[in-house]
Amino acid sequence: MRILLFGSRGMLGSDLQKEFEDSGHEVMGVDREEVDITHGPNIADVFHTIEPEVVINATGYTDVDGAETNREAAFVLNSEAVKYLAEAAAAVSAKFVHISTEMVFDGDNKSGYNETTEPHAVNVYGESKAAGEKHVLVYESGGYLVRTSWLYGKFSQRGKPRGLNFIETMIKLANEKPEVKVVNDQFGKLTSTKDLAQAITQLISGGYVPGIYHLVNEGVASWYDVAKEIWQRCGLKATLQPISSSEYPSIAKRPKYSVLVNTKFPPLRPWQQALADYLS
Helix, strand or coil, rough: CCCEECCCCHHHHHHHHHHHHHHHHEEEEEEECCCCCCHHHHHHHHHHHCCCCEEEEEECCCCHHHHHHHHHHHHHHHHHHHHHHHHHHCCCCCCCEEEEHHHCCCCCCCCCCCCCCCCCCCCHHHHHHHHHHHHHHHHCCCEEEEEEECCECCCCCCCCCCCCCCCHHHHHHHHHHCEEEEEECCEEEEEHHHHHHHHHHHHHCCCCEEEEECEECCCCCHHHHHHHHHHHHCCCCCEEEEEEEHCCCCCCCCCCEEEECCCCCCCCCEHHHHHHHHHH
């Protein structure tokens, strides 16, 4: 397949490019340095040149706290740009894969959220991502909406202030401070970008019908649970202290139980196994 990948230099995009190329597909990777996806004509030019069979959008405004004070920028990149991409994909009858987030849900349901649950976000970032999802679902014959959560990978995060994923942040803090405090009352599914990229490759190559898919490593954990696993596997010496969300104030409200339930795709491996692979 001829694949046009937006966000190819990002944490997920880098793994997607490698996975699709390793599977024998032709991948044209572009990022913000080459194409401004918030400008419709720019997108049309790229589509005309490449004539893709599959389009993957791995871009997005990902600064959750920043979105609270930059609402317009978040909606432009997470919704308006998605509309342009979906329309361009439909015009050439290409499959369109868009990556979304667990933060489109409020986190109040301890049973988790499956593919049929209606979004109800509690912060601007989640609202902007939910708005973008609608443009994918309108393209019923070719739109693949992939929700995932708590991503980490070997490549650096673009668009976030710290630039480090949670795992690397924990290791850095443990080597710099005698005590590290981690929230123990927010729950989700930690997901490897490597595993996610493999799942998306299987999704597109395996004849799955368009629609919503929840692709996450299995197993529910708190951020503190994840940190404990990192401490154990890396032999970190700093004291690890659990705290509540109220003790770690943030600008944006976070969902407490943002657990995605996968009912349509073979389960990905447990998060502990994926983390051990990452740390090895």
